[in-house]
Amino acid sequence: MVTVARGLVSTIGSLTPPCCRSRPLGLASPHCYRARLVRALVQRVSRASVTVDGEVVGAIGAGLCVLVGVTHDDTVEVARKLAAKVWNLRVMDDEAGVMNRSVADTTGEVLVVSQFTLYGDTNSGRRPSWIAAARPEVAEPLVQAVVDELRALGGTVATGRFRATMAVELVNDGPTTVWIEL
Numbered sequence: 001m002v003t004v005a006r007g008l009v010s011t012i013g014s015l016t017p018p019c020c021r022s023r024p025l026g027l028a029s030p031h032c033y034r035a036r037l038v039r040a041l042v043q044r045v046s047r048a049s050v051t052v053d054g055e056v057v058g059a060i061g062a063g064l065c066v067l068v069g070v071t072h073d074d075t076v077e078v079a080r081k082l083a084a085k086v087w088n089l090r091v092m093d094d095e096a097g098v099m100n101r102s103v104a105d106t107t108g109e110v111l112v113v114s115q116f117t118l119y120g121d122t123n124s125g126r127r128p129s130w131i132a133a134a135r136p137e138v139a140e141p142l143v144q145a146v147v148d149e150l151r152a153l154g155g156t157v158a159t160g161r162f163r164a165t166m167a168v169e170l171v172n173d174g175p176t177t178v179w180i181e182l
Contacts, residue, residue, distance in 0.1 A: 039118045040068050041177065042178045043170060044063075044172065044177075045060070045111075048169065062107045064103050066111065068146055070133070089103070089180075092105065110156070114162055140163075
């Protein structure tokens with residue numbers, strides 16, 4: 001039994017990124033034991049908007065506000081899967097007030113905002129590490145792929161502005177907030 005445990009530890013150790021190898025087993029960052037994937041924080045809203053330099057650059061009525069985080073290994077295929085998941089996510093109320101409908105079944109309105117801070121790692125110290133977040137030149141086309149796929153599915157999609165300081169204003173309806181990783 002000890003031999004198996006040692007073998008497991010050495011196998012996990014060989015798969016662990018260098019940033020977490022010095023940490024005791026079980027205390028490493030979550031990204032150390034599984035693939036890093038595209039992330040989205042989805043909020044059902046009664047309205048939402050994004051403002052850049054005093055100008056509203058994107059706004060929706062009732063629908064979904066989706067903050068999208070991209071990491072290094074994400075692909076256009078994964079971005080499209082995220083869009084389909086968001087589009088069909090049953091978090092909108094039906095006539096009985098039960099979350100049985102998707103945005104596809106209701107308003108079709110989605111606000112997509114790029115959010116690299118979804119990959120903030122706070123396991124060490126007081127300042128988050130952004131190492132897991134994709135560089136802007138990698139992330140921008142993948143966030144755009146999410147937007148393009150949502151539009152292809154029939155969505156009315158508004159967006160923020162990439163690489164800008166944005167003020168996101170929303171009224172969370174419910175509140176209903178869902179975390180998605182694909």
